Amino acid sequence: MLFNSYAFIFGFLPLTLAGFWVLGHRRRDWALLWLTAASLVFYAWWRPINVLLIAPSILINYALSLALRRTGEDSPALARALLIGGIVFNLCFLGYFKYLTFLQGTANDLFDAGFTLTHLILPLGISFITFQKIAFLVDVHAGRVKEFTFRNYALFVLFFPQLVAGPIVHYREMMPQFAVAPCRFSAENAAIGVSLFFMGLFKKLVLADPLSRLVAPLYAQAAAGTPLTLTDAWIAALGFTLQIYFDFSGYSDMALGLARFFGIKLPVNFNSPLKSSSIIDFWLRWHVSLTRFLTAYLYNPLTLNLTRRRVAQGKPLFGGRNTTLSAFVWLLAMPTLLTMLISGIWHGAGYAYILWGLLHGLLLVVNHGWRVLRPRIFLDAKSYNRAMKPVGFVLTFLSVVFAMAMFRAPTAGSAVTIWQGMIGMFGATLPEAILNRIGPAGPWLTALGFTPAWTSGSFLMEATLRIAALLAIALCLPNTLEMLARFEPAIGVKPAKQPERLVRLLTWEPTSAWALTLAVVTLAGVLSLGELSEFLYWQF
Amino acid sequence: MTQDDILATLTQTLRDLLGDDEIVLAMDTLREDVPNWDSFNYINFIVATEAEFGIKFRIADVESFPDVGAVVRAIERLRAR
Known part of the structure; x- marks a missing residue:
């Protein structure tokens, strides 16, 4: 299920939260079980068969962890063998789905091996989940994680805000939080959660996705072997840089916001790179x-x-x-x-x-x-x-x-x-209509080697304006972590001792001005819902 | 060997490594407290210490020593074996 879909925002999320809060009033462990079950539904939504893949992998990893904990320091050699076995198992699991086709293709290219390519559908988020499981095994082996139960392990692996594309979290930074989370509605967590989630949605749908439409034809053109002129090539490179920037930044904000609804803080993943x-x-x-x-x-x-x-x-x-x-x-x-x-x-x-x-x-x-x-x-x-x-x-x-x-x-x-x-x-070209309308810069650019092209100037205009605006946002404005620093939006984030003027000016506060701004941001995001557009990092 | 002896040896090791005779390590010294003690010199310090005491730390411990005191205690533990 995509974070940016009607089903998620208006169906799954409200239901999951309502159940979590209602159960949390009775018993915390029921609320956490509900959250684990909901996460499994979230994972299964796209292709239910995925559950049949992830469930055995969770069970095997859990069994290995138990064995590792029991062997512990008594038999280092056996513990080491178990750890290596576990890592190899997880890497093979990932390798089979992710790299088999590529390896077959490479073997065909190099040695004429004649393999029929197996086209497997990559289970959602498998790369992230694999790394997280490996980290857990290493931590158990190292004695950094001592206490764990199956319920906690399943919640750690499946917690839906970070399930598909991270952040890659450690057991020892997540479970202590779940252990003390009140599992009840908190106005502060809800306000921070809503703000982060919808700012993220805005970045994804309003800022990142339109760039995808601009740059996709350029990459297709390059793949077809047609050369790109100077401006087109730069639009392709800059445009995609900003697309993936706001896509991943938006995803990371949404993950932080979703976790915060449940009273959980995730680690920093994206910080104005x-x-x-x-x-x-x-x-x-x-x-x-x-x-x-x-x-x-x-x-x-x-x-x-x-x-x-x-x-x-x-x-x-x-x-x-x-x-x-x-x-x-x-x-x-x-x-x-x-x-x-x-x-x-x-x-x-x-x-x-x-x-x-x-x-x-x-x-x-x-x-x-x-x-x-x-x-x-x-x-x-x-x-x-x-x-x-x-x-x-x-x-x-x-x-x-x-x-x-x-x-x-x-x-x-x-x-x-x-x-x-x-x-x-x-070569470098500029649409003739533009070259003739930029005054003295026109002849100057011609002298530099720009030649007029008889194409419409609107593509270049739109691309330039979008890229300039997004660059300004990425380079000049404070990020969401800075805006919300007072409320620790991610693990360990604290307000700067002497924040810059712009940060002070754009610090999140429960005021009507912020409410209005966020309402506009939310509206713009929700109105852009509809077209199916995956997060770029969901394919990994 | 007391904790103070170990601290003195560690101080000398790090002074040699960073070429800085002003360094004095205490149990609560953090890596950030010592100028130029970056992640590379940290690894070098760990390996030099292993050679000095004839011990071998576990990789996981090396990752998670919170302060110099933790290194001292790990050396005590490993030497006691």
């Missing part, structure tokens, strides 16, 4: 819960092992001024590239996702390399940071936009076509 001044910073703001997962469960164990190995061999380590090239390559570049490659593969089966992951890995390596080199070249860190922050912002922004074309393009080749267009290899 386009304001980043470095790629490292970008990944601490975009899909935060994924970065957190990959860092804790993949990158850190990997570097720890590699560092131990180098110490045993007596080789120099990574860090500070004395970093050697080999330490940089083995202790930073390798693990970073591998982690981002896996991130790329996780997003989808296809060469474009793999290349996108590697590209971001490479950007991170360059960023870290510069952090090592910079102090040797620029001695005064303070003045360097002041002067270079804007440069860092521009470089980060351009890198993200270029990489997004790879993320969206149906094939890696068509992404390259778009990149070629973006650097002007296929």
Whole structure:
């Protein structure tokens, strides 16, 4: 069931909440059972058969966790075997549905293997659920999670606000909240929930979706092998960057808001990533819960092992001024590239996702390399940071936009076509009607190499206006976490000690002005309902 | 070896690693409290400490040491085995 559907907003959500609150007045555990059952209905709505896939996987994972807890410290070898078995089981489960067709296709391409492609329908949210289950097994093995029951485990896995596309949560940050949640109506939680949910709906339907209509034909054109002119290529790349930005930002807000209705706070997942001044910073703001997962469960164990190995061999380590090239390559570049490659593969089966992951890995390596080199070249860190922050912002922004074309393009080749267009290899045109109406800028642009095209100017006008408006929102306005900071909209969010003027001005308050604004936002969102438009992150 | 002895050894390890003789670690020191003690130097510090005491931390513990005191207690526990 989509968050942005009539059935969800006017049927499922009110019913689930009413049941939860009514039962919560009697017994809390009934309310939580109701919530688990409702989440299962939510999951089954699209294809009921999905339940037959997720249920056995939950049961097997739960059994493994019980076995892990029992073995515990008595028999480390057995515990390790159980953990590895569990991880392999979950990865195979994911791999079968997500990558089988891709692997068959690749084998056919490379070796003429002649496999008939099996077309499987991906169970909803399987990538997110798989990571969450793996994290749980690791936590039980590490002794970070000791107490758990089947009811709690099922609620943890199925809790519908974060079931399909995250945030990827930890058991130890969710269950203590459920353990003390009053399960009753609270005006504050309802107000925050409604605000976050409908601001999210607005971002998704009013801001993100219209861009999809603008850029889809451009990517189709690139896939068909037709070159894109300068402006079209930039509209494709910028337009998609902003589309996925507001799509995912909207989804994340809606997830936070939905959880809040039940008195639950989710972790931060999206924090104005386009304001980043470095790629490292970008990944601490975009899909935060994924970065957190990959860092804790993949990158850190990997570097720890590699560092131990180098110490045993007596080789120099990574860090500070004395970093050697080999330490940089083995202790930073390798693990970073591998982690981002896996991130790329996780997003989808296809060469474009793999290349996108590697590209971001490479950007991170360059960023870290510069952090090592910079102090040797620029001695005064303070003045360097002041002067270079804007440069860092521009470089980060351009890198993200270029990489997004790879993320969206149906094939890696068509992404390259778009990149070629973006650097002007296929020429630059402007509709003649526009070129003639922009005064002295017209001849100036002609001198730069723009040629008139006999097409309508309305597409270019609409695209430019939309992109400019959305960029202004993404770069200048405070985000929902800042607006609602006083009420801790996500785990650990606190108001800034000295908030900027705009943040103070746009701080959420229970006033009639805010009520009116939110009513308009809600109305605009609800009136745009209807067309079936999935969240981009639901396909992963 | 007392907790103070362990703390003194850890302080020396981190001073050598970061080239900063002003560092003094206490039980409640956080990573943020020490300048330049980033995530990379944290891993290096952990591995150097393992070599110093001839122990091996569990990866999960390394992830979740809240402060220096937790490292000291983990070293005590591992040495007692």
